[in-house]
Amino acid sequence: MKRDRDRGKAAAAAASGKPNMWPEPQPDAGMDELFAVLGYKVKSSDMADVAEKLEQLEMAMGTTADDGVSVLADDTVHYNPSDLSGWVDNMLTELTGESSTPNFAGEDDLRAIAGGAIFDTTESDNGCKRMKAAEADVRSEFGENSSAVQQPRAVVVDSQETGVRLVHTLMACAEAVQQENMKLADALVKHVGLLAVSQIGAMRKVATYFAEALARRIYKIYPEEPLDSSLSDILQMHFYETGPYLKFAHFTANQAILEAFAGANRVHVIDFSLRQGMQWPALMQALALRPGGPPAFRLTGIGPPQPDNSDALQQVGWKLAQLAETIGVEFEFRGFVTNSLADLDAEMLEIRAGDEEETVAVNSVFELHQLLARPGAVEKVLDSIKAMRPKIVTVVEQEANHNGGAFLDRFNESLHYYSTMFDSLESDGGGGQDLMMTEVYLGRQICNVVACDGAERVERHETLEQWRARMGSAGFDPVQLGSNAFKQASMLLALFSSGEGYMVEERDGCLMLGWHTRPLIATSAWRIAAAEG
Amino acid sequence: MKADVRGKNPSPTISSMQNPSLFTNSRSSISGAVLTGCLSSLDGACIEKLLLHCGSALESNDVTLAQQVMWVLNNVASAVGDPNQRLASYFLRALVSRASRVCPATMSFKAAGIPHRRLMSVTELAGYVDLIPWHRFGFCASNNAILDAVRGFRKIHILDLSITHCMQWPTLIDALGKEPECPPVELRISVLSWRPPTPPLLNIPIEKVGQRLVNFARYRDVPFEFNVIKVGGPVEEEETVVSSSFYDFLLSQLNATIVKVNVDEALVVNIQNWLRYLPDEETSLSDSSCDGIMSYRDSFLELVGRLSPCLVTVVDEDCDLGAQSGLASRIVSCFNYMWIPFDAFETFLPKDSPQRIEYESDIGHKIENIVGYEGAQRIERLESEGRLCRRMAAAGFMSVPFGEETVKEVKALLDEHASGWGMKKDEEGMLVLTWKGHNAVYAGAWVPYAPAFHQNNLLV
Numbered sequence: 007m008k009r010d011r012d013r014g015k016a017a018a019a020a021a022s023g024k025p026n027m028w029p030e031p032q033p034d035a036g037m038d039e040l041f042a043v044l045g046y047k048v049k050s051s052d053m054a055d056v057a058e059k060l061e062q063l064e065m066a067m068g069t070t071a072d073d074g075v076s077v078l079a080d081d082t083v084h085y086n087p088s089d090l091s092g093w094v095d096n097m098l099t100e101l102t103g104e105s106s107t108p109n110f111a112g113e114d115d116l117r118a119i120a121g122g123a124i125f126d127t128t129e130s131d132n133g134c135k136r137m138k139a140a141e142a143d144v145r146s147e148f149g150e151n152s153s154a155v156q157q158p159r160a161v162v163v164d165s166q167e168t169g170v171r172l173v174h175t176l177m178a179c180a181e182a183v184q185q186e187n188m189k190l191a192d193a194l195v196k197h198v199g200l201l202a203v204s205q206i207g208a209m210r211k212v213a214t215y216f217a218e219a220l221a222r223r224i225y226k227i228y229p230e231e232p233l234d235s236s237l238s239d240i241l242q243m244h245f246y247e248t249g250p251y252l253k254f255a256h257f258t259a260n261q262a263i264l265e266a267f268a269g270a271n272r273v274h275v276i277d278f279s280l281r282q283g284m285q286w287p288a289l290m291q292a293l294a295l296r297p298g299g300p301p302a303f304r305l306t307g308i309g310p311p312q313p314d315n316s317d318a319l320q321q322v323g324w325k326l327a328q329l330a331e332t333i334g335v336e337f338e339f340r341g342f343v344t345n346s347l348a349d350l351d352a353e354m355l356e357i358r359a360g361d362e363e364e365t366v367a368v369n370s371v372f373e374l375h376q377l378l379a380r381p382g383a384v385e386k387v388l389d390s391i392k393a394m395r396p397k398i399v400t401v402v403e404q405e406a407n408h409n410g411g412a413f414l415d416r417f418n419e420s421l422h423y424y425s426t427m428f429d430s431l432e433s434d435g436g437g438g439q440d441l442m443m444t445e446v447y448l449g450r451q452i453c454n455v456v457a458c459d460g461a462e463r464v465e466r467h468e469t470l471e472q473w474r475a476r477m478g479s480a481g482f483d484p485v486q487l488g489s490n491a492f493k494q495a496s497m498l499l500a501l502f503s504s505g506e507g508y509m510v511e512e513r514d515g516c517l518m519l520g521w522h523t524r525p526l527i528a529t530s531a532w533r534i535a536a537a538e539g
Numbered sequence: 540m541k542a543d544v545r546g547k548n549p550s551p552t553i554s555s556m557q558n559p560s561l562f563t564n565s566r567s568s569i570s571g572a573v574l575t576g577c578l579s580s581l582d583g584a585c586i587e588k589l590l591l592h593c594g595s596a597l598e599s600n601d602v603t604l605a606q607q608v609m610w611v612l613n614n615v616a617s618a619v620g621d622p623n624q625r626l627a628s629y630f631l632r633a634l635v636s637r638a639s640r641v642c643p644a645t646m647s648f649k650a651a652g653i654p655h656r657r658l659m660s661v662t663e664l665a666g667y668v669d670l671i672p673w674h675r676f677g678f679c680a681s682n683n684a685i686l687d688a689v690r691g692f693r694k695i696h697i698l699d700l701s702i703t704h705c706m707q708w709p710t711l712i713d714a715l716g717k718e719p720e721c722p723p724v725e726l727r728i729s730v731l732s733w734r735p736p737t738p739p740l741l742n743i744p745i746e747k748v749g750q751r752l753v754n755f756a757r758y759r760d761v762p763f764e765f766n767v768i769k770v771g772g773p774v775e776e777e778e779t780v781v782s783s784s785f786y787d788f789l790l791s792q793l794n795a796t797i798v799k800v801n802v803d804e805a806l807v808v809n810i811q812n813w814l815r816y817l818p819d820e821e822t823s824l825s826d827s828s829c830d831g832i833m834s835y836r837d838s839f840l841e842l843v844g845r846l847s848p849c850l851v852t853v854v855d856e857d858c859d860l861g862a863q864s865g866l867a868s869r870i871v872s873c874f875n876y877m878w879i880p881f882d883a884f885e886t887f888l889p890k891d892s893p894q895r896i897e898y899e900s901d902i903g904h905k906i907e908n909i910v911g912y913e914g915a916q917r918i919e920r921l922e923s924e925g926r927l928c929r930r931m932a933a934a935g936f937m938s939v940p941f942g943e944e945t946v947k948e949v950k951a952l953l954d955e956h957a958s959g960w961g962m963k964k965d966e967e968g969m970l971v972l973t974w975k976g977h978n979a980v981y982a983g984a985w986v987p988y989a990p991a992f993h994q995n996n997l998l999v
Contacts, residue, residue, distance in 0.1 A: 246603075247603060253603075257610055261614075292611045497631075498606070500639055501638050502639070
């Protein structure tokens with residue numbers, strides 16, 4: 007829902023000569039409507055000043071927190087949240103023990119505290135009344151004695167209410183960005199930081215990552231340096247260890263591949279992102295135990311170039327070869343280094359036919375969506391896959407639409423998605439480094455979704471329905487993931503009993519893993535459509 | 540076997556990754572656990588190796604590796620397949636249950652892995668006992684040894700510690716009824732009010748069982764009395780709090796007064812599939828009447844000795860799953876042992892028989908307890924024949940070999956069952972029931988060395 011914004015009407019220059027990071031504001035007489043929507047009665051013209059106070063408060067709060075006593079962490083009394091400036095200033099007073107202005111007497115005080123009239127006496131009645139009402143509230147809280155504000159009094163913030171405010175502020179900021187009202191966006195992003203401090207756990211982390219991503223977009227500090235792929239692999243390893251997501255992907259995809267390989271004497275798995283190859287040992291072990299003996303197993307691993315020119319793919323290949331030897335499976339490995347799957351074509355993979363005909367499985371875990379950043383890339387890759395004549399194609403993707411045309415839609419979708427995901431990881435209680443690195447891993451995705459655009463925005467997640475349509479029109483038919491895959495997924499969830507909110511859902515032969523009612527990951531399997539022979 | 544890895548040689552720098560452990564087990568303490576060339580059929584040895592692999596992963600806290608092995612096992616296990624597959628499914632369930640618990644509970648002493656279970660009627664219990672000679676073997680050997688030992692006594696008192704709800708005694712009462720004694724031998728049987736929380740579970744209380752025995756004895760003209768010795772508070776059969784204070788209390792009840800030992804009675808202590816539920820960890824016990832560091836099991840045997848029984852019969856399952864076994868070796872031992880009843884059921888019952896599913900599920904609970912728990916919650920502490928013999932000797936007992944008559948009787952019993960069942964007698968005179976050559980259940984008889992041996996130890 008769009009509003010008419012007075013974009014040009016920005017705050018007057020800051021009253022004091024203190025430095026601020028804001029661009030030169032423009033004169034504005036009225037209240038900022040957006041803030042009004044949020045319930046904050048602040049004139050745009052005074053925003054600079056409010057912002058300044060926010061900064062001061064942030065610093066004061068930060069200090070307090072360092073003492074080990076963060077009053078903001080508690081659910082304590084909060085009064086009149088709608089009077090932003092007054093609230094800020096009262097908090098400042100509480101924390102620093104002194105009023106920001108020397109005088110405090112009478113109705114004019116709050117205006118004085120605000121360092122420049124929030125409301126002129128010439129302000130409309132409406133505004134004045136509200137202000138007066140606010141004052142009255144404030145004063146009744148403080149009691150009759152005007153110096154009551156000096157009394158030590160448990161402050162401040164109702165964290166649940168702040169949590170709601172936090173989400174609203176994030177969304178308001180995103181909307182401001184979409185409107186290209188960067189100054190407002192900037193103020194809001196700072197406010198997010200303030201509110202985030204009062205939160206704990208997943209909420210705080212998610213808000214921080216989204217705020218950072220918004221800030222990058224606002225200040226145009228993007229893209230962040232791309233991680234070299236070994237570090238990116240490390241991060242994904244931690245994600246693998248934390249929570250069931252990547253394991254769900256492997257468990258279900260491997261089951262589909264194992265079943266597709268039944269009866270085949272030579273098999274070939276093409277892994278679109280080999281990374282550390284964690285998916286393959288279990289499959290190889292199961293193939294080794296197959297009644298009738300294991301098939302010959304060929305693995306083609308695809309990965310990005312290494313910054314130091316080391317051959318990470320070969321290292322993984324060697325390790326898997328050693329495992330294969332131990333378990334008695336004939337093994338062959340080939341690595342392909344490429345920046346994009348679209349640069350590969352089927353011929354390079356040298357699929358074997360005739361005497362050595364091999365049954366092919368193509369496996370893509372969190373890779374296909376990246377192709378959507380380049381026009382035509384995904385179509386090209388899907389065509390290449392068809393040329394590989396696979397018996398089965400396993401696809402695991404994030405179950406979300408983070409690729410909508412409007413920034414705000416993407417933002418809101420991803421906020422919901424990553425909040426849910428962070429929530430689930432919080433419950434695992436695994437803690438420690440794995441969790442921290444997983445958050446960094448997810449934080450980078452958030453950053454990409456929010457701060458980037460064009461070819462750099464690679465985290466273009468789409469829903470199962472969208473992929474279904476794309477695969478269908480590219481000439482693929484769905485393959486039902488059977489009950490065994492569901493059994494595997496259920497067993498995995500049983501292993502994660504600490505996170506009892508996880509759920510597995512079957513939808514039209516695909517499997518989804520989610521947290522409470524929200525699906526987060528979807529595994530699907532495909533084969534070339536019958537008509538295409 | 541070709542392992543052709545094309546491309547450049549790997550560079551010397553190898554980024555250190557967590558958990559490459561399914562590749563090479565240089566970190567693992569059991570490198571031999573990596574499966575080697577299990578080809579063709581998925582035999583028990585392969586499954587055993589998988590289970591061992593999983594167990595050692597859990598022991599070394601490598602949760603990821605354990606999960607990967609479980610994924611493989613999930614493709615092998617089947618509750619309706621062949622014995623190995625069925626067994627694998629229960630083991631997998633136990634492993635998942637163990638792996639999913641964030642910390643193995645040490646605080647609660649409730650016997651673990653025992654949810655509400657089906658109660659049998661007496662008829663069903665009789666059917667269960669008759670199906671395979673698992674229990675009847677022990678009944679037969681013990682009853683014959685008892686009859687030998689009490690010959691000449693006018694009164695017999697049997698302290699019965701078992702899990703089969705007195706199914707052993709009709710045969711003995713019958714045998715006594717047949718003896719041409721005049722006046723007839725008087726029989727008294729005492730049981731405890733507590734029994735280990737394990738199947739078979741009966742739908743009537745032990746007092747009712749006693750009543751039935753009384754009626755049966757009257758019918759056979761055998762003077763008979765049945766006592767229930769109260770131990771512990773009011774406890775449900777299925778949910779028994781087995782804490783150390785309970786065992787302390789239990790042992791404190793095992794004295795001549797409470798057990799009502801009479802000098803004119805021949806006392807027999809009959810311990811059938813019961814000893815394994817007494818903890819065998821060596822701890823310094825709260826009861827200072829027992830010297831030094833002993834386990835409850837040892838203390839119990841000492842107390843039994845002090846009752847000066849004229850015979851102690853012990854029957855139990857021949858497998859070492861006690862305090863001393865680590866998880867991985869326990870899994871392997873348990874798998875190999877539990878294969879025996881599973882294979883026997885396969886021989887005697889159809890694949891989809893509900894009875895079979897129930898019996899297997901009962902064993903499944905046992906497996907869950909053995910594999911899934913540690914400490915006081917792990918109540919199934921099986922002990923092999925050899926270890927038991929040493930334990931009895933240390934507690935001051937001398938073994939009494941089974942007589943020829945007994946051996947004959949047992950053989951005759953086994954002949955009633957299928958040919959897979961066999962028996963062997965070892966040097967100590969103990970008898971062991973075998974299935975296809977594998978040791979299943981042992982039976983032994985002992986007497987305390989000399990009554991003075993025990994009375995010299997001052998005790999209440």
